[in-house]
Amino acid sequence: MTVDNLYIKGGSVLVIDYGGQYTHLIARRLRELGVLALIEPYNRIDNVDFSKYSAIVLSGSHRSTFNADSLVEYSARRVLYETKIPVLGICFGHQLIAKILGGVVKSGCGEFGGVVVKVVSEDELFNGWSSEERVWMSHSDCVTEPPPDSRVLAVSENDFIAAIRLIVNDRVVYTVQFHPEVVHTPKGKLLLENFVKISGLKREWKSEYYYNYVLTELEKYKSIEGPIIAAVSGGIDSTVSALLAKRVFGGRLTPVFIDHGLFREGEPEEVVEMLKKVGLEPLVINAQERFLSRLEGVRDCEIRRQIIGEEFALVFSEIMDKEDSRVFVQGTTYPDIVESGATGVADKIKTHHNVAGLPLWFREKYVVLEPLKYLYKDEVREIGKILGLPDYFTKRHPFPGPGLAVRVIGEFTRRKLEICKKASAIVERVLKKHGLYDHVWQAFAVVGDDLWVGVKGDARRHGYIVTVRIVESSDAMTADYVKLPYSIIDEISREITRSIDEVTMVTYAVTTKPPSTIEPC
Numbered sequence: 301m302t303v304d305n306l307y308i309k310g311g312s313v314l315v316i317d318y319g320g321q322y323t324h325l326i327a328r329r330l331r332e333l334g335v336l337a338l339i340e341p342y343n344r345i346d347n348v349d350f351s352k353y354s355a356i357v358l359s360g361s362h363r364s365t366f367n368a369d370s371l372v373e374y375s376a377r378r379v380l381y382e383t384k385i386p387v388l389g390i391c392f393g394h395q396l397i398a399k400i401l402g403g404v405v406k407s408g409c410g411e412f413g414g415v416v417v418k419v420v421s422e423d424e425l426f427n428g429w430s431s432e433e434r435v436w437m438s439h440s441d442c443v444t445e446p447p448p449d450s451r452v453l454a455v456s457e458n459d460f461i462a463a464i465r466l467i468v469n470d471r472v473v474y475t476v477q478f479h480p481e482v483v484h485t486p487k488g489k490l491l492l493e494n495f496v497k498i499s500g501l502k503r504e505w506k507s508e509y510y511y512n513y514v515l516t517e518l519e520k521y522k523s524i525e526g527p528i529i530a531a532v533s534g535g536i537d538s539t540v541s542a543l544l545a546k547r548v549f550g551g552r553l554t555p556v557f558i559d560h561g562l563f564r565e566g567e568p569e570e571v572v573e574m575l576k577k578v579g580l581e582p583l584v585i586n587a588q589e590r591f592l593s594r595l596e597g598v599r600d601c602e603i604r605r606q607i608i609g610e611e612f613a614l615v616f617s618e619i620m621d622k623e624d625s626r627v628f629v630q631g632t633t634y635p636d637i638v639e640s641g642a643t644g645v646a647d648k649i650k651t652h653h654n655v656a657g658l659p660l661w662f663r664e665k666y667v668v669l670e671p672l673k674y675l676y677k678d679e680v681r682e683i684g685k686i687l688g689l690p691d692y693f694t695k696r697h698p699f700p701g702p703g704l705a706v707r708v709i710g711e712f713t714r715r716k717l718e719i720c721k722k723a724s725a726i727v728e729r730v731l732k733k734h735g736l737y738d739h740v741w742q743a744f745a746v747v748g749d750d751l752w753v754g755v756k757g758d759a760r761r762h763g764y765i766v767t768v769r770i771v772e773s774s775d776a777m778t779a780d781y782v783k784l785p786y787s788i789i790d791e792i793s794r795e796i797t798r799s800i801d802e803v804t805m806v807t808y809a810v811t812t813k814p815p816s817t818i819e820p821c
């Protein structure tokens with residue numbers, strides 16, 4: 301599937317990723333505004349065809365301009381001097397542009413969290429803003445002297461430069477120190493919309509556009525003979541991918557559901573039933589023993605992810621060879637694709653198994669089709685709607701590909717897996733009973749190695765500690781724990797200790813993301 305046919309002429313924006321934690325949010329906000337935003341890591345700038353784009357955004361970064369590698373400046377120079385399309389630099393992008401164009405950047409002038417900025421010079425970029433607005437800052441360095449011939453548009457309450465306008469190479473370059481892409485900058489989306497207008501971008505990015513693109517792309521593989529195997533797990537991504545492939549390949553498509561033994565209680569049976577209802581009757585492969593025996597005793601979650609990826613590839617490869625199939629379909633989405641290509645750009649937090657874990661040999665041996673590889677989750681849901689997917693799929697809580705393997709902390713054992721399964725089922729049951737399940741993003745239980753002395757049936761014994769994690773979120777990039785009434789926490793706790801003999805303590809996780817993550821490992 302080539303990206304060449306995806307671009308919208310006059311409506312595509314390049315987002316250069318310097319490893320900032322919000323880079324995906326920049327792309328998502330722009331897409332919400334109807335323009336196609338694609339992310340390229342700065343160290344692959346030489347692969348970029350600038351002629352495909354009509355505007356460029358430079359992202360934030362965990363780096364500082366003082367210790368950035370030479371490719372950082374090289375990439376920004378190429379943008380500034382080799383293109384003539386509008387540019388917006390955000391946070392690190394603001395400092396980088398200012399420095400290259402002769403401004404002064406200093407350290408020790410950080411601002412973090414909500415800050416008020418004052419618009420000091422009228423400009424279309426701030427159309428719809430009051431003279432003072434709250435924005436979100438997250439920086440340690442700042443621009444103390446603007447580049448020559450630039451105009452400072454806004455300053456922060458700490459008197460630091462917050463926005464600059466310049467003309468470089470006969471076109472406009474804007475830079476902002478704050479993050480317009482996060483919801484904590486209430487007028488941020490409006491600022492991005494103003495940038496879209498100033499850049500004269502066409503706003504034609506919508507789900508129907510992608511739907512037509514993907515069907516046309518898939519058509520190109522019709523001439524490859526043999527059955528087409530689609531991996532399905534019951535999640536929205538794999539279901540939508542398989543349905544799209546079915547539209548094109550019809551009866552040649554065989555959905556395959558691999559039961560790795562890491563699903564939630566009753567999930568394999570339920571998922572298979574639901575897949576049948578949408579016309580994807582899967583071939584079910586019970587591979588529990590293969591996965592669990594390899595995982596047993598493994599402490600490191602990243603190694604577990606790797607094992608699961610490898611084992612998936614091995615099982616699928618056996619099926620494909622047996623069926624004489626050359627084409628494999630899976631539900632990879634855009635964040636996974638960007639992350640797998642971005643070597644060393646961002647700080648790696650966790651590897652999602654289906655890209656990093658899918659071994660190269662598999663990609664070389666078969667044609668791997670990833671129909672959703674340019675889409676974000678909310679966009680996948682939109683495609684699901686076009687396909688008439690029932691609520692069951694669109695409303696399910698996200699569930700990690702490596703399943704409960706990432707919810708067992710410390711040594712992986714079958715016993716802990718069982719505890720995790722049973723405790724999670726209780727969490728879900730209690731939330732459903734109180735009508736809360738559909739109102740939270742994810743709800744589950746995790747179990748570690750620590751033990752707590754308990755008294756059960758008058759006997760003193762060591763038992764496991766189960767931690768319950770229930771979060772609300774809109775995109776999994778940030779999350780907050782749900783402030784459940786004590787009575788419900790109490791109900792969950794009692795039910796878990798009552799029905800799982802080896803558990804003597806239940807705790808409730810009360811940390812937001814960041815600094816925590818949603819899953820424990």
Ligand code: XMP
Binds near residue numbers: 699742819820
């Ligand atoms: P974290 O734990 O990074 O999770 O805050 C963010 C979202 O991603 C899901 N997640 C995964 N999904 N493979 C997946 O397919 C994984 O290895 C994985 N790890 C986390 C997590 O459930 C949450 O929705």
